[in-house]
Amino acid sequence: MNQLKRRQVVRAGTTVEQMVRAMADMIVTGALLPGEKLDEISLAARFQVSRTPVREALRELGAMGLVDREPNRSATVANVTEAYLHSMFEAMSELEAICARLSAERMTIDERRGLEFLHRSSAKLVHAGANEEYAAHNTEFHSRLYRGAHNDHIYELVTQTRARLAPFRRAQFRLPGRLAKSYDEHDVIVTAIMRGDAVAAGQAAYAHVAIVSDASVVFATVKGE
Amino acid sequence: MNQLKRRQVVRAGTTVEQMVRAMADMIVTGALLPGEKLDEISLAARFQVSRTPVREALRELGAMGLVDREPNRSATVANVTEAYLHSMFEAMSELEAICARLSAERMTIDERRGLEFLHRSSAKLVHAGANEEYAAHNTEFHSRLYRGAHNDHIYELVTQTRARLAPFRRAQFRLPGRLAKSYDEHDVIVTAIMRGDAVAAGQAAYAHVAIVSDASVVFATVKGE
């Protein structure tokens, strides 16, 4: 098995799919910063492919809102105005509220128990001050909330919004005491969901995200313009 | 000015943009039916361009959710499962509720007056049974609700969802008496917004869309599986 084609690499698909995944990841994780130029030739060289798949990947990323494109100029990592950023955070609050509300009504027993267990198990990370690991737990926590709503389209909308927001809330848990507060806020949500209180769950989720927005460090306009 | 290039035609952009607009329109209006095959060569011939822009347009439409794409097989007009369709309608209800709620809180005086005027002026269309025209008024009515929320990202989400839903609710106003009921439901929303009652506006909007979902004729799986 010395000579396997690029195509056969685990979980691969077409070249474009790979590029989209790779670049989306780089943008979301911050390896590429908002405003950064993405010229097709460099990308083609970097990924060892021709410009054709690069262009298709950029177009898809553009449609996803992760990169900005204008005719006859290089694509750039999406960089939004402060007003738009605010609208995304607000939308996120609303969407999370919906998910929490629906989760309170629709989660199966197993989902509820799983959520509670995950939440409880993150307590020790708070005490240990394990930023990175708590962040991972946090992501999983919210993911479960989205899935728990049992609505595929809402899941898509919230996931998409979260991805676009990611580059702008990197240092979320750097603020002192934020971890413990986050845990407490999750606790309110979990409690409400466990007892099937949709209204309380929705309100708690809305407030939680709203707080995160405020706590988030906002990178405005990093490069170019 | 005899020899103007394709590019210079009014409101045009790059070839791909034109194709995306044209095809999105065809899909949304039903000129292309869900499930229909979209092979690149035919499209290229039809639009008098090479396959390259066609492929980019298809990829963008795919990202928008208007066409389904799988590696090494033709793209098709998006055709969703009944479960997914249901989830889109539910999402639409939630999103419209948010917009109505925020509109009740945030619309300017002018926006409120404009909405009310538009609504009142559609009354005569109901009496006349003018389906087509009422449908246009209806579209405009909802558009204003979305813009009235003063949140660009939510506007984007709701617009996108509406577009994906369009092919599946074509015959919305064909049902007898639906026009009058729609008007009455709009009336409740408008009244709530005019008096700034966010909760009532949200509930009325949610109920309105939920009814439309039920009233909608669902085309399931038109062509090809």
Next chain:
DNA sequence: TTTCCCTAGATTGCATACAAATTCGTTCTG
């Protein structure tokens, strides 16, 4: 010195060419 304009290089947009994959018809076999 500053500003404007022009040209050369660089970069994107689209077309064409070729490779890989799929599909469908035909043939061969049981």
Next chain:
DNA sequence: CAGAACGAATTTGTATGCAATCTAGGGAAA
């Protein structure tokens, strides 16, 4: 006759080439 298997034709995926557009730098004029 049914079904598997092979192969040609169709269709998608990627590379390359050329035209159109943009950008940057230098030189001329104010």
